Amino acid sequence: MWDYSEKVMDHYRNPRNVGKIDDADAVGVAGSLTCGDQLKIYLKIKDGIVTDAKFQTFGCGSAVASSSILTEMIIGKPIDEVRKITNKDIADELGGLPPEKMHCSVMGYEALEDALKGYIDKDELDEAMDELHGKPEHQDKIVCTCFGVTENQIWEALKINGLKTVEEVTNYTKAGGACGKCKGLIQDIIDTYYHKEKKEEEEKSTLSPAQKILKINSIIEKQISPELQKDGGDITLTDIDGDKVYVRLRGRCSGCKNSNLTIKSFVETTLREAIDKNIEVIEVN
Numbered sequence: 023m024w025d026y027s028e029k030v031m032d033h034y035r036n037p038r039n040v041g042k043i044d045d046a047d048a049v050g051v052a053g054s055l056t057c058g059d060q061l062k063i064y065l066k067i068k069d070g071i072v073t074d075a076k077f078q079t080f081g082c083g084s085a086v087a088s089s090s091i092l093t094e095m096i097i098g099k100p101i102d103e104v105r106k107i108t109n110k111d112i113a114d115e116l117g118g119l120p121p122e123k124m125h126c127s128v129m130g131y132e133a134l135e136d137a138l139k140g141y142i143d144k145d146e147l148d149e150a151m152d153e154l155h156g157k158p159e160h161q162d163k164i165v166c167t168c169f170g171v172t173e174n175q176i177w178e179a180l181k182i183n184g185l186k187t188v189e190e191v192t193n194y195t196k197a198g199g200a201c202g203k204c205k206g207l208i209q210d211i212i213d214t215y216y217h218k219e220k221k222e223e224e225e226k227s228t229l230s231p232a233q234k235i236l237k238i239n240s241i242i243e244k245q246i247s248p249e250l251q252k253d254g255g256d257i258t259l260t261d262i263d264g265d266k267v268y269v270r271l272r273g274r275c276s277g278c279k280n281s282n283l284t285i286k287s288f289v290e291t292t293l294r295e296a297i298d299k300n301i302e303v304i305e306v307n
Contacts, residue, residue, distance in 0.1 A: 026083075027117030033087035038094055041076045050137025052129045054170055059085050059126070061133045063092070067141060072096045072104055077133075084119055084126040091115050092130045100280055105138055106287055107131065108182045109194070121193045128179060128194050165207050168200035173211060180215045188212070234297060235262050241296055242269070246289055250275055257289065265300045267293060270307070281305060 026034075043064035053060040059081035066074040075093040079085050092112055096104045109131035113119045119127060163173040179185055179194045188208045192198045198205045229237065242259050250256050255275030261268040269289065271281055278284070282305070290303040 025120065029091070029115075029117045030084065030087045030119065033090040033116070034083040037086050037090040039074075039076045039090065039097075040078070042078060043074060043076050048137040048141035050133040050135065050140065052132035052136060053081070059129055061085065061089050061129050063089070063130075063133045063137055065096075065137050065141070067101065070101050072099055072101065081126065081129075082123070084123040085129060087116055088112050088119075088126045088130040089133075092134060096134070100283070101138065101141075102280060102283055102287060104134070107134060109179075110182055121190070124183075124194045125196050128175075131182075132175065165211070166195075166197035166200075166204045168204075169196040171195050171197035176208060176211050177215060180212065186212070229297070237297055238262060238267060238293060238301075241293060242289075245296075246292055249288070250284070255284075260306055265298060265302055267301055267303045268306050269303060271305060 042062075043066055045066075046064035047067040048065040050063045050065075051061070059079075061077060061079045061081070063075065063077045065072055075097050077089040077093055079089045092107075095107060095112070095115055109124070109127040112127040112130050113124060116127075165171055165173050165176060175195055176191055176197060179191060183190075183194060185191050185194060188198055188205050191208050191212070198208050239259055242257060247257050250271075250273070253275075254273050255278070256272040257275065258270045258272060259267070260270050269285070270276075271278070271284070275281060275284060285303050285305050290301065293301045293303060
């Protein structure tokens with residue numbers, strides 16, 4: 023018998039925000055009824071803020087609880103903040119889930135991502151999401167035909183949750199949980215992911231101070247600035263002192279109430295992932 027937290031039981035017995043929004047601005051779907059679990063999430067968005075969220079799900083108690091807590095986590099939050107929510111955040115908010123039920127939190131994350139992708143596509147920002155999450159180019163390759171799990175979904179689960187074994191991947195995504203024929207492919211993905219991660223870390227550690235400065239400037243100019251410009255904003259690098267990177271936000275980003283979120287969740291995260299996890303980005307006027 024699995025051990026569930028009181029919060030999981032509460033949201034299972036008294037789910038919040040159940041239903042649909044007929045005039046939703048964004049709708050996302052994850053899972054499949056043929057596989058036993060499916061979630062559909064509806065969002066109302068105004069001025070970049072999620073003003074309402076509802077869900078319909080077919081699945082176990084953990085799926086209901088994960089969907090319910092997710093709607094509470096996103097209502098009233100700006101899109102930039104909602105976009106950063108992962109399945110780990112959902113599980114943590116519930117006080118944890120048994121390993122065998124972590125795929126329920128993953129389903130919530132995937133439904134939310136699907137909804138936001140549909141909404142962001144309207145503003146031609148879908149490429150920004152791909153770059154932000156570091157998705158591989160082979161997004162649509164099906165690995166587990168039994169549950170329809172793609173290579174990208176496994177890649178995301180590895181990145182977000184630090185999974186190391188095929189069994190852990192199965193717990194989080196269901197891949198390999200039926201016929202098991204894809205377990206060899208899953209192991210290959212795990213090996214490839216950690217080889218790539220190790221190689222990137224080795225490359226980062228060999229950068230000289232001058233190379234580090236040039237790379238920071240290049241990433242800001244070629245990756246970060248173009249994304250901010252899509253929303254009428256911009257960014258300028260003003261100084262670099264060791265691991266401290268000083269920047270000035272411009273355009274619509276300047277003075278924005280979410281400027282600190284932009285600095286920490288987008289600019290700093292992008293530079294840390296690409297160059298050095300110790301980088302601290304500081305906004306100057």
